[in-house]
Amino acid sequence: MAIDQKTLDELKVMLLREKEELEKNLGRIAKPVNKAEGDYETSFEELGNDKDDNATEVDQYSQNLSVETSLEKxxxxxxEALEKMEKGxxxxxxxxNKDIPLERLQVNPSARVCLDC
Ligand SMILES: [Zn+2]
Known part of the structure; x- marks a missing residue:
């Protein structure tokens, strides 16, 4: 691998920080189904039973759902990136299967593909 250990450690710290932040944000709108796999389920908040409440609940839910989906991804x-670090x-x-340039990883440590792809 082209990346030295020190750089790898720095990237790992970045990933762990991002992970913590994402889990915090997800925690506000969803509950973990499988935390180790980053699998979350959007919470449905019951506001009440009249028509307006139900409409607001659905609006809120679909809004949270799209945020949740993007955070979860x-x-x-x-x-995935952390797992790959473990595996080398x-x-x-x-x-x-080419090396992703380090400059790209430093901006986005969880990048899965190179710029060309
Ligand atoms: Zn590529």
Whole structure:
């Protein structure tokens, strides 16, 4: 691998920080189904039973759902990247298997593909 240990450690710290932040944000709108896999379920908040309440609940839910889906995806990319670090396959493009340039990883440590892909 082209990345030295020190850089790898720095990237790992970035990933762990991002992971913590994402879990915090997810925790506000969803509950974990499987935390280790970054699997969350959007919470449905019961506000009341009249028509307006129900409409607000559905609005709120669909809004949370789209936020949750996007946060969950980011979290899963991070978990994937951490797993690859363990396996020693971190920094390779998932598509063409070339090394992802370090500058790209430093901006986005959970990048899965290189710029060309
Ligand atoms: Zn590629």
């Amino acid at each position: 980011q979290l899963q990319d991070i978990l 396959t971190y920094g390779k493009c998932e598509n063409c």
